[in-house]
Amino acid sequence: MERKKRENPVNYTLNFIAMFDNTFSLARFLPIIGWLKTYRRQDLADDVFAGVITAILLVPQGIAYAILAGLPPQLGLYASILPPIMYALFGTSRTLSVGPVSIAAIMIASALTAPAVAELGNPIQSALVLSLESGIIMLLMAVLRMGGLVNFISHPVLTGFTSGAAILIIGSQISQTLGLKSPTCGVDMACYSNYLQGFNGPTLLISLSALAVLLLFSQLLPALLKKIDVKPAIITAVSKCGPLLTVVLATVAVSLLGQKIAVVGIVPSGFPELTVNALTDSLSERGKLLLPYAGFIALIAYVESVAIAKVTANLRGEKITPNQELIGLGAANIAAALSGGMPVAGGFSRTMVNFSAGARTQMAMLIAAVLLAIAVMYCSPWFANIPKAALAVIILVAITPLVKFKNILHTWAYDRGDGIAELVTLLGVLILGIEEGIMLGIMFTIASHLRKASHPHIAVVGRVPATEHFRNIKRHHVETWNHLLLIRIDESLTFANINYIEDFLATELKHQPNTKHIVLIFTSVSDIDTTALEALESLNQALQTAGKTLHIAEAKGPVLDKLHKTDFLQQLTGQVFFRTEDAVKQLG
């Protein structure tokens, strides 16, 4: 029943209408109601603590990811206020931290620097259109119940993509730490020597100092505090202050040094104004050009967010509803567009910080959002002198763990095909580009899925002596019979695999020309499609010509129901047995 429901397009509409009928559950649509009902004082204490820690991380991340995307810093800050509030209302994860993320940032950069898009100018407007479009795409996917189709980004492809994107980010940030702009030299070596002359000693000094402070806070200090028995909560709080302190110290250093070091620049003060500019502009040429990029951003933002949300939910025995996640993230992105923010998603490092700081619910993120709003209103002037090099170091430290070369080796060792998919996606991202890399990975996954589907598992089986169990003759010592061939097909019969099955049978019959009876064991056959049915009909006919009979055993109810609609069972030269044992008793 479930399958039929999903195949019928009319039902999509019915499902959509059902959302508004009288059986409609408000708590399902607004998951926040679910946890607010049982919210206790201790939860609030935990959430306030986690919210403050996450907010401290959000300020430098918001600015850094906006710059990584090639946008003014405020687009990252604004994206950290309204979007997480919307996600808190509609999303199902209790600990996911929604806001600017590095992978989406590099995808935005890729879209904004595409020649046709760059030609239009006004990158801010393009970023808002991307937010709006990716939000709308997510909501559309939710309405069409397409959450499941995103299954078709397998974990190896996702890991390969993330590693590739992380390497691209690292490449772009290393230039920043040296005071260099990203090179655009191609193969012109003379240009590179010119380019390297832009190297700036003081910037490198800032970068190295920033790295030292970060590592001190993330590695050394926690180990030290642990030794002297400080409370875990305080260790967490201290270690997560690293990025903010790095930024503060670096900013002070730049002011004292007075050197020419690239800084963030003026950040407009005050609260972002709500605007519908993006709405109208997405109907223009700009909207059309950006649509495919928005599609990829929506896809990756959704898949990565759900993957992260699942990790923390599993640790606490909570549950993520994929389709509701599409609504939560879609609403967050539309909110980003309307409040002047860049596209958002669930961030891995921030979510883990939020979770390990003890966040119970999305209340933590609501508190963080309020703190961010206060920061944007009152602290903007202080942001102007943050050196870009310090932000680059923060990104580098956050992003490096996402490059997982070892994972490719592990995947390769476990499943060759998955290993190749991971490597192909990684190389695709590095060589062809971000969007091309994902496309390549997805297409590769589908192609290898189809290839596997066309080579189903089939076994010639015999009986385990003195039992009613039948097992593969190649793996077990089993009884077999002359003139009788028992073949177990381990998949549904479809257009994709029926040719392979025919070939398998032909080969077996060639090796055992004395076979009189062929029994197809349908234990695992859940469906027989039209192509396969036609093939079975001509197989039956061909075997009849050769003086052999075809039988079926262990067919499931639904399969027999379907076959009874045709005259195949009347044409069948042999019989239909309930159990393989019955076939052996009669034919063996």
Added chain:
Amino acid sequence: MERKKRENPVNYTLNFIAMFDNTFSLARFLPIIGWLKTYRRQDLADDVFAGVITAILLVPQGIAYAILAGLPPQLGLYASILPPIMYALFGTSRTLSVGPVSIAAIMIASALTAPAVAELGNPIQSALVLSLESGIIMLLMAVLRMGGLVNFISHPVLTGFTSGAAILIIGSQISQTLGLKSPTCGVDMACYSNYLQGFNGPTLLISLSALAVLLLFSQLLPALLKKIDVKPAIITAVSKCGPLLTVVLATVAVSLLGQKIAVVGIVPSGFPELTVNALTDSLSERGKLLLPYAGFIALIAYVESVAIAKVTANLRGEKITPNQELIGLGAANIAAALSGGMPVAGGFSRTMVNFSAGARTQMAMLIAAVLLAIAVMYCSPWFANIPKAALAVIILVAITPLVKFKNILHTWAYDRGDGIAELVTLLGVLILGIEEGIMLGIMFTIASHLRKASHPHIAVVGRVPATEHFRNIKRHHVETWNHLLLIRIDESLTFANINYIEDFLATELKHQPNTKHIVLIFTSVSDIDTTALEALESLNQALQTAGKTLHIAEAKGPVLDKLHKTDFLQQLTGQVFFRTEDAVKQLG
């Protein structure tokens, strides 16, 4: 082993090299050697008879299909000489009649009338390039062992496509029977009234007479002869002369009437010259433009030919080797290009005529080819006055049975998804065009395959009392146990379906919150990919958090081998049981 072999791209090359090493079997590469060795005198008598009958059909069909493709008649005649000889050498079907076919003809017409192609002029040269390119594509597919990938045109899609193409052909031919040119009016009504004024009474007369003669020979006469006990062979011979006689009578009638009726026009006399013009031109702009069309022609020519070849092979207990068919058809198309012919494939009606006339081997087609060569050398002047209307009627009679509306209803009744695929492809061809229709059908098939793959069959099972059999609790009266949930998964665990499986389990656990032990029965699980393994790991962890244990039963050898490479089995909270019965004894 088989699967691994196919997944490793290096092995393609090895396979290719193996074709030339010392284990190389000449008879496998040249199937003609196989049947020539055992060829008897009686076979020759049968083949001569069938060859003559098929040649009689080939003359009008060759001319008609060339005109249908928008080409001069000789391209159809030339395509009936050298190509079937090449197929006879390399192909594996003994009765397939390779030459010009209607579906390929309309695809050629679609390519030649595409604006960019039409602009280049010289349609003959374009047709030769199409022959060459589709031949090379087929040979490439053979080298890459891609015969199996063509499985992904399911029968419903193929039937939908054929019906749609046949309707397009009927539309184009009906104009011809009325003496009208194909309309190019679009929505301009005034243009249509002008267009209809081109209506030509004498042409309609010729058409109706031709139809009468054809029906007389194909329906009435055989029935009559059968009544007076004429030998079946003679009945076949007489009934198959209809088309040729129709053409002869119509040609005579046109000469006598002396009216202005559209005729074939001058057909160059003599044998076609071998030329390599197509070779050089396929590297030019023309070759590049035509490549996608050639790809579709190769695909459809191959799939339709194999489908037809299988029908006749099954009736005689012979065997078709798909990869060798690619070589045979590829060689035939390259021969067409070099000898001035249009692209070729196996024709349905001609093959059935050849088969029912008693053809034993491809000798019949060799004889037909020789007869065609003689006809081209000595009878060309007679072809000039054949009225196009008579040819149109021959095409109409041949093509009408290919429109299978009833088939859609049958398919729909048996399998809803297949019915939709068939209808979508048919409408795609009619509304969007030939190539777009196929693409739509293939994409629809793959998408619905993926959708099905993401909804695997899963059953909660219980024990059939007093046996060791476990069956679906929804379909059978079975024993179940408190605290114990037995779940049988009927497919391999992959990225595509693991989310669905997780959701299924979560729903079951919600309904049976007292469950302590979950046993996953892996009877039908042939593989667990990386994504599924990671999901199982976090499922195991999540269940542990909830105080439940996870067990596995009936896992196959290869699956356990693969799991032993990881630490999943150590992490597993429960056990691995050989038989479900063992799990029940211990946990039930």
